[in-house]
Amino acid sequence: MTEGPDDTAFEDCQFLTGSPQRFAVLAQLQERPARPTDLCDTVDATRTTIQRILAGFSDRQWVVKRDGEYQLTVTGERVFDRYTALLREVERARAVGPLAAHLGPLATDLPTDLLDPDCLTTSSEQNPLTAINRFTDWLREVDGDVRAISPIVTSVFNDAALELLESGTHIDFIIDHDVLERSESDFTDALERSVEHENIDTYVHDTPLDIGLAMDRSRVCLAAYDDRNNVRAIAESDATAVYSWADATFDRYKERSEPLATVLSVQETQQ
Structure with missing residues (x-):
């Protein structure tokens, strides 16, 4: 029997998928490093929410803060890439469902x-x-x-x-x-x-x-x-x-x- 991810991995996935704003922040940082105020201008969330998201990403070592700006780590880049691929596959599954189901x-x-x-x-x-x-x-x-x-x-x-x-x-x-x-x-x-x-x-x-x-x-x-x-x-x-x-x-x-x-x-x- 194949073992699944441990509870911590599930919790990390739940954190990322918990709100669209979290992925939006990740996507913005994938383009370039940014300060919290910059993210407030591009993501539909309050500064407090942005700070909580960044804190959650930092705890998981998906981002690091350098010279006042947050940037993705190598791990953060991989999480972004895999989650983007998952979203695309889910969109494809929804579109192809009427064919695949029959x-x-x-x-x-x-x-x-x-x-x-x-x-x-x-x-x-x-x-x-x-x-x-x-x-x-x-x-x-x-x-x-x-x-x-x-x-x-x-x-x-x-x-x-x-x-x-x-x-x-x-x-x-x-x-x-x-x-x-x-x-x-x-x-x-x-x-x-x-x-x-x-x-x-x-x-x-x-x-x-x-x-x-x-x-x-x-x-x-x-x-x-x-x-x-x-x-x-x-x-x-x-x-x-x-x-x-x-x-x-x-x-x-x-x-x-x-x-x-x-x-x-x-x-x-x-x-």
Whole structure:
């Protein structure tokens, strides 16, 4: 069992995180040494509060006072750097939460480029269709052939796929048995097209799918779904590492899938 930090380390962390002003003072001193009066001009705190913060930093040897000015020690610099990195990671976690919370086991080897908030489009209670609309737009902007995985079927996706097929784009498409069942009941034209159209090869995965993935010649789009199969977030990237990951992921899912025509033939035999 790995031992955690001792109580003193926790107390030091609690001191730093106890108020925004404490980090603000640390940040100001990271830029340059300063007197308490200088800090009062740049930090929203009283002189008494500033003095208490500086005393707390001095007790922990994060700052030293020389010629009336406080400056960071080497330890103070490291504390500032690590805490700044933690704040950035927490901000990233908050932004990426709608994606990360709905990826399941796939999240364990997700490329870090897909966790960049700038790559994300997320839905909200106020705008529940934001992510799925962006995913549809992505499909309409493809360059080259497409490989895709989807745990849902909608008329919007079917229409986007039809546009691609009519433009001569080839699609390798992986669905699961739930999507097949829904297609058989509600989207028979699209299902027939999936079997007969020369530009699409459709496969049925042996277990329920929990992600959406699309990739063209150079881009990747990953979609995360909630328990009701609503698209909650998508991440887009053209990074080489992301493309390699998506390529391997698609192949792994394809290895566990059967051609749609084969699955339908088996169903007919069993009826």
